[in-house]
Amino acid sequence: MAILEIKKAGDPVLKQVAVPVERLTKWHRQLLDDMAETMYAANGVGLAAPQVGRSLRIVVIDVEDANGLIELVNPIITMRDGSEVGSEGCLSVPQVYGDVERAARVTVEYTDRRSRRRTLTAEGLLARCIQHECDHLDGRLFIDIAVSLRKEEAKE
Structure with a gap:
């Protein structure tokens, strides 16, 4: 596994509509593993493939x-x-946070790492995170839709 570079706002890949995965391969499964490791290392709760420079519909x-x-x-x-x-x-x-209006409850259909179709209904933080990460797949950042933004200094 590897920790990948997280692209920052302004990188063109974050504004692209990501490409669907036609067939899951060993490479895609490795990307899933690397993305998870990267997310955990950065203390995040979600990560989309465009954030690590891969314009693919993977979260x-x-x-x-x-x-x-x-x-x-x-x-x-x-x-x-x-x-x-x-x-x-x-x-x-x-270091930027914002207030964003989202659906309180969502259902998402997706394919898992074993190529099985799945459905998940979520509310609360999970629903918010699903919407946030799916926005990345459409080239949209939360700062594009936030009703307010604030900057916070990094905590030691």
Whole structure:
């Protein structure tokens, strides 16, 4: 496994619409492993492939709940319900946080690392994270849709 470089706001890959994965290969599974390792090393709760310079529709999420690590390949949000505003940050936009309106509950369909189709319904932080990471796959950053932004200094 390897820790990958996280691209920062301004990098063109973060504004591209990511390409679907046609067929999961050993290379893609290694990318999933490397993305998870990178996310954990950066103390993040989600990471999308464009954030590590790969314009692919791949996401890893771990909000430290009963689901553990979730790997989403070609995720599609099929249901959005309710609305809530919450604070978000992003590994690609260090030290910037903002309030973003998101659906309170979502259902996402995706392929797992074993090429099986899955469906997951989520609420709370997991729902917010799924929406945030899926935005990355469409070339959108949270700072593009935040209702307010604030800068915070790095904590020691």
